Amino acid sequence: MTRGTFITFEGIDGAGKSTHIERVAQLCREAGRAVVRTREPGGTPVSEKLRELVLHEPMDALTEALLMFAARREHLVQVIEPALARGDVVLCDRFTDATFAYQGGGRGFDWQVLAQLESMVQALPDGALRQPDLTVWFDLDPHIAAERLASARVPDKFESQPADFFAAVRAGYAKRQAEMPDRFARIDAAQSMDAVGANVSRVVGAWLGRDGA
Ligand code: TYD
Numbered sequence: 323m324t325r326g327t328f329i330t331f332e333g334i335d336g337a338g339k340s341t342h343i344e345r346v347a348q349l350c351r352e353a354g355r356a357v358v359r360t361r362e363p364g365g366t367p368v369s370e371k372l373r374e375l376v377l378h379e380p381m382d383a384l385t386e387a388l389l390m391f392a393a394r395r396e397h398l399v400q401v402i403e404p405a406l407a408r409g410d411v412v413l414c415d416r417f418t419d420a421t422f423a424y425q426g427g428g429r430g431f432d433w434q435v436l437a438q439l440e441s442m443v444q445a446l447p448d449g450a451l452r453q454p455d456l457t458v459w460f461d462l463d464p465h466i467a468a469e470r471l472a473s474a475r476v477p478d479k480f481e482s483q484p485a486d487f488f489a490a491v492r493a494g495y496a497k498r499q500a501e502m503p504d505r506f507a508r509i510d511a512a513q514s515m516d517a518v519g520a521n522v523s524r525v526v527g528a529w530l531g532r533d534g535a
Contacts, residue, residue, distance in 0.1 A: 326406030327355070328452075329526065330417040332495060333460030334488045335481045336467030336474075337511045342460075342522045343413055349523055350411045353530045358405040361415035362393065366400045369393035377478045383431045390421045391439045398444065398452065411530075418444065419457060419498045424480060427494020428487050454505055456529045458522055459495055462511040464488035 329346070331339045347357045363373040372393040376386060394417070405412045418440055425431045444452040464485045471481060499506040507525040511518055 326409050327411045327456075327530070328402065328406060328414070328454045329411065329456045329458065329529075330414045330419065330454040331458050331460070332416060332419045332423070333511060334423075334462060334464060334467050334491050334495075336469075336471040337460035337462040338470065338515070338518065339458070339460045339511075340415060341515065342458075342519055343415055345519055346458075346522060346526050347413055349526055350413070350530065353527075355530070356408070356410040358401065358410050358412045359415075360397070360401055360412065362397060362417055362420065363390055364393065365397040365402075365414075369396045372396075377480070380479070383425065383429050384435070386429070387421065387425045387431055387436060387439065390425065391443045394418065394421075395443045403452070414454070417454060417457075419459075419495060422498050423491045423494035427497070428480075428483065428491040430490070433497075453502070456526070457506050458525060459499065459506055459508045460511040460518070461492070461495070461508050464492060466512055 331343055331346075333339045343359065347359055350357045362369075363376055364370045372389050375381075376389045376393070381389075402412055402414070421440075422433065422436055426433045426436050441451060446452055467488060468485055471477065499508065509518060509521050509525070513521070
């Protein structure tokens, strides 16, 4: 039985991850795999509506965490699990590590409550938890990220946070990596675009090889 491959992309705002996802999609297609590209919060009509709310309206920290996980549940049920069951590669721009990093690290919301929500929302029928097979973490100093963002678009609720918020988000990612080191690949996102791209291709290529693709 073919089983799909679930790859997520993470990092603070301005780390540049989005630019590299298309390259990974091409790499996967060249390896003969069907690819589903998606994002969080979002990825279904309901989840995209929740994204609009959560990225633009001020709200209580638990409400924010619940909406992230509500959007995620819908996304898992409607898109991610069916794609993995077909044997596709799912490339997801952010997933649960972002909730631990932003709501847990950045906002200082209770890590254990997030873990409870994770175990409820990502439970599989056999009792295991759905987790990414591989998480590519674009790690970058928040001051460099802020410089990159300054020249970009109108910031959303998170992008307009100060550098110390992003330092806490970064620490949240580091804590998640320490908890689940096997699935994390940390990429130094301060390098040139080409160097980062080459590293990402190497990591994903090695993983696809290991996966027998
Ligand atoms: P992002 O992925 O950067 O999309 P875009 O590049 O289109 O702006 O934006 C999503 C924002 O949502 C980002 O600031 C991180 C935040 N976020 C959370 O706070 N918690 C989460 O669980 C997720 C998935 C995202």
